[in-house]
Ligand SMILES: O=P(O)(O)OC[C@H]1O[C@](O)(COP(=O)(O)O)[C@@H](O)[C@@H]1O
């Protein structure tokens with residue numbers, strides 16, 4: 001397969017489909033509609049304060065209404081671009097408390113679409129990269145066979161069952177990053193053609209890194225394994241890691257994920273003690289799982305710290321979870337720190353250095 005050149009997303013998907021002669025092409029068609037939503041949002045986001053996030057042209061209508069915030073608008077773009085195509089049994093998103101049903105006037109299909117329509121939206125006002133994250137699951141047989149409405153339970157599938165996932169980043173260039181379970185490909189939006197063009201195939205995340213990303217204003221709430229990991233990074237060359245680390249925090253996970261995909265690194269938004277009702281900040285179904293699938297398909301790793309992210313059985317549509325992803329060796333180290341007892345915990349006397357069982 002040629003690595004780059006003028007392969008559009010459509011051409012890439014056609015080639016992928018050749019691997020499955022029995023495939024109907026529905027997944028491809030769905031991904032193209034998702035990409036259309038991303039193109040529309042790239043356009044909207046690129047207009048910044050001139051665009052729809054602000055009161056239209058500075059105008060306020062007679063009822064005193066201003067246009068909807070960009071989060072809500074992005075959600076609508078995703079829903080409207082995908083509800084009619086006949087490939088979906090239903091959708092769920094960060095912006096909708098309940099799953100969105102496919103209107104009765106449209107056909108229903110065999111996939112479920114889950115998305116964060118605008119990730120990092122707190123950055124929009126300061127013109128920092130934001131993005132959209134998506135995950136495609138199979139609809140349960142009972143949905144496909146009966147065409148019934150979807151329920152929350154239909155979406156509660158582990159990340160390992162994702163059929164496809166990815167994200168779009170709206171940065172200096174708009175890019176779409178996609179996995180259909182056969183590696184990760186990056187497409188860049190050609191503004192002249194209005195097409196996503198393949199610019200990197202088979203992206204690999206370097207297994208080692210000297211760069212980590214964490215919101216250190218939460219340091220006092222971190223659990224001991226995370227504190228140990230960060231302390232060791234900060235100790236640099238004279239410390240236990242024997243090398244200096246660099247730190248980044250954009251507060252836009254899509255942008256952090258993209259940097260890590262391109263040049264390695266590790267991202268942590270771990271479970272902490274800040275708010276006991278929230279076991280983590282990020283959402284499992286439409287943030288952690290799709291990013292986790294991309295990372296694993298690129299040779300990286302994604303974890304809760306305690307278990308592989310893609311193995312977690314979801315319990316709620318908007319479930320939050322601790323998330324660690326990026327360069328494989330670094331994520332594995334963090335997982336090991338979660339398994340090891342804290343350094344200040346004395347070993348049980350029988351197994352201590354001068355114990356009965358030591359020779
Ligand atoms: O403000 P904090 O705590 O650093 O959180 C930043 C995190 O919040 C998020 O913006 C959450 O995403 P949303 O903008 O979709 O709510 C992540 O992208 C980012 O990693």
Ligand SMILES: [Mg+2]
Pocket residue numbers: 116118119120253287
């Ligand atoms: Mg988000």
Ligand SMILES: [Mg+2]
Pocket residue numbers: 071094116117118119120121
């Ligand atoms: Mg969001």
